[in-house]
Every structure is written in C-alpha cells, then in structure tokens.
Amino acid sequence: MAMENDAPTQMNEHTLCMYGRIAAMRTSWTENNPGRRFLGCSYYGRPYAYDYFKWVDPLVHPRYKSVINGLLQNANREAVLEKKWQRIVLYHRIVLAMVVLVILVHYIL
Numbered sequence: 393m394a395m396e397n398d399a400p401t402q403m404n405e406h407t408l409c410m411y412g413r414i415a416a417m418r419t420s421w422t423e424n425n426p427g428r429r430f431l432g433c434s435y436y437g438r439p440y441a442y443d444y445f446k447w448v449d450p451l452v453h454p455r456y457k458s459v460i461n462g463l464l465q466n467a468n469r470e471a472v473l474e475k476k477w478q479r480i481v482l483y484h485r486i487v488l489a490m491v492v493l494v495i496l497v498h499y500i501l
Contacts, residue, residue, distance in 0.1 A: 407446070409431075409432070409433040409434050409435075409442060409444040410442035411433065411434065411435065411442065413434040413435075414434065415431040415432060415434060415444060415446070416431070416432055416433070416436060417429055417430070417431055418430055418431075418436070421464070423457070423461055424452075424457070425452055425457075426456075426457060426460035426461055427452070427456075428447065428449045428452050429447075429448040429449045430446060430447050430449075431445070431446045432445050432446075433445075
C-alpha cells in the first residue's frame with residue numbers, strides 16, 4: 393500500500409479514486425496503524441488497482457497503538473484457545489460415542 397502522507401483528509405462522500413469511482417473507506421489493522429481509517433481505490437486488492445491512498449484519521453498515538461495491539465493479541469489468543477477447546481470437546485464426544493457403541497455391541501452379542 394503506497395502511503396502518500398500521514399496527514400488526515402477531510403471525509404467526503406465524493407472522494408474519487410483514479411478510476412473515478414467513490415473511494416472505499418477501510419480500516420488498517422497493521423501494528424503501526426491499528427484501527428486507523430483510510431480511503432483507497434475501490435479496486436484495492438485486484439491486480440489493476442491504483443495506489444490511491446489517503447488517511448482519514450490522524451496519526452495513532454503510541455499508547456493507543458499499544459492498547460489496541462494488546463487487545464488484538466488477546467482476541468487472537470482467545471480465538472486459538474476456543475478452537476482448541478472445541479477440538480477437545482469433539483474428541484471427547486467421539487470417544488464417548490465409541491464407548492457407548494462398544495457397550496451396546498457387548499450386551500447385544
């Protein structure tokens with residue numbers, strides 16, 4: 393992403409990208425600019441997108457960066473733990489189903 397400058401721009405419903413389309417407002421989640429909004433080419437991410445880029449929000453204060461990045465790390469850590477917990481629960485359900493099946497087969501035969 394080409395960064396023209398760090399000065400915020402006035403939010404305008406009619407800010408246009410190089411294609412003449414209304415620029416898309418997005419939010420940066422990088423370590424240096426967490427939660428900072430910017431305007432970009434509406435074709436961002438496609439091979440033919442222009443490097444149109446303009447910050448909407450002012451520079452992020454270092455303390456804000458630290459807090460937001462810490463919260464994001466905690467959220468990611470919790471998501472990983474939740475997935476692990478779901479796998480453990482699934483594993484236990486499968487084991488329980490197999491035990492019940494073995495018991496049923498034992499008593500039927």
